Amino acid sequence: MEKLLQVNQLETQFTKDKEKLKILRGVSFHINKGEVLGLVGESGCGKSLTSLSIMKLFKGTSGEIAGGRIVFKGEDLTHRSEREMRKIRGKQMAMIFQEPMTSLNPVMKIGEQLLEPIRLHLDLNEKQAKEHVIYILKKVGIPRAEEIIYEFPHQLSGGMRQRIMIAMAMSCNPQLLIADEPTTALDVTIQAQILELMKQLQKEEGMSVLLITHDLGVVAEMCDRVAVMYAGRVVEEANVFDLFESPKHPYTKGLIGSVPKIGQRKDKLTSIKGNVPDPSNMPKGCKFAPRCNDAKAICFEEEPNATDLGNGRMCSCWMFEEGRENVYA
């Protein structure tokens, strides 16, 4: 399998009051061509920041990449300038955000907004560009596309707006689509429509998708492989079937157990005790140790490295580190 995107030991930090705060602390994963990778985790674990780092969308913040590498189609993007990134954004990788209302310009007609990336990246004249917009809108299932291009975002429903966002992201045929919680703000019946649409487009175009979500149901439905994040690191990576069948990391286990499943009678849900740690006050050792039921002395001392469990599975837990016999004696 060919790797489209490789993220290696990525570190992203913010500066506040001259103090540097590392939010991503060595994120590693890869996306193969034509696959959907789910990036899951709870709020504050750094999943959205990972996507912003890949796109290098740090404008107006103190965010910067402090270490690691981002390799896209064999090219190192880590130290690209803003100008070079502009050629890549929207054309080779595009992004959909959670809140479709705030990510569309409220005072610009739909058609104009859709024309922006097309004018920038595709060599089309005005007439062809407009035809392309209508073609794309029809593709994402917008009825009366010829009229919609003259309307404003507030005239559309949430589901329609998200379709517009998808249309915009797809308009220049990107190889990588980053979707950051694309259905979280939508109702379930509308979510079902949008997921269905994304699945169909992904198959037709054969593009790769990085799907960021906190909803394990959406992951199970959409993804080929999954990377689970906790406190600024990927703690487990596996294909979707393995992950749900036999989760390895205690955090993944807790996460899957926490979700109530329809049809499954349980008096009590498994829950993970405590709260997500504060990035400015991270515990020593494994960041999950204070909430982990299996934590041993070493877990509070040293952070475990990712261990290859074969079959493309990775897990960062002392349980699987070599020499664990000593630890778990």
Place this chain on the structure above:
Amino acid sequence: MPETLLKINGLKKSFTLQGGMFAKKRSLKAVHEVSFSIDEGTTYSLVGESGCGKSTTGRLISRLLTPSHGEIWIDGEEVSQKKESQLKSIRKKVQMIFQDPYASLNPRMKVREIIAEPLVIHTKLSKLERNRLVNEILEVVGLTEHHADRYAHEFSGGQRQRIGIARALIMKPKLIIADEPVSALDVSIQSQILNLLKDLQTEFNLTYLFISHDLSVVEHISDSIGVMYLGTIVESGPKDVIFSNPQHPYTKALLSSVPVPDPRLRRERIVLQGDLPSPVNPPSGCRFHTRCPACMDICRTVEPEMKKVLADDHFAACHLVN
């Protein structure tokens, strides 16, 4: 036979919309026709998508809003049109837990003051006694008395929701209306709060009206369920029946829309076409007919009534149900 704690009958609420000085006044029927009852010590859930009127129903029952029409019986007392001054006894019996634990706690009050406020209003207890009760209730919801002298912003989302629950519990209410109490929380925290709500119900024999859009949460916590669409309950019944044998096409679609956290169960879904119609201008006949995959001619003109389905207490409002 358990006693019925809450019974509501033909509840309606409309709001007047003003477009501008010369615009025609229009009315938005947020709650069109809602009737159900809850037995003491059980949980009834209202599920539906945004704008279906589930939160408005909750606010009507807690009398934060006054219904335009219909009856609300709480613990044998009819309260639908009572004035604010007559509502004190009801306020003690009915408490609410809100969705957003960030917005529902006063940032300028200490946790102790937040939780003790109902006591100040409804009782004549001394400060010492109030403090004792606050400490007790903090223990019950899984916090400690050391938390009492901090401000809300010092807590995480899950802990804040515990404070909200403590505030609701301090009056020893009979009915708790929980409006999306876990939707703003992460899954690992969500399960902590759901477990807590269940434990509290057993401990204090609480009755819950649980309002949620999340069917998997609803299945976990409820005894009975009412499915709402555009201001009306379209199907209601015991949890098991609703989930195993749904009758209304909307319930079926809703159930099949929920992504299941099991990759081996990827299945064909019923994907509803279109969006929720506006409650200002609801469709004629059956309100669901514009999106219904099984729409017939009669659905466009005649509004279906709640009809009994085979099992006890299972009702659905659909022309297909005989």
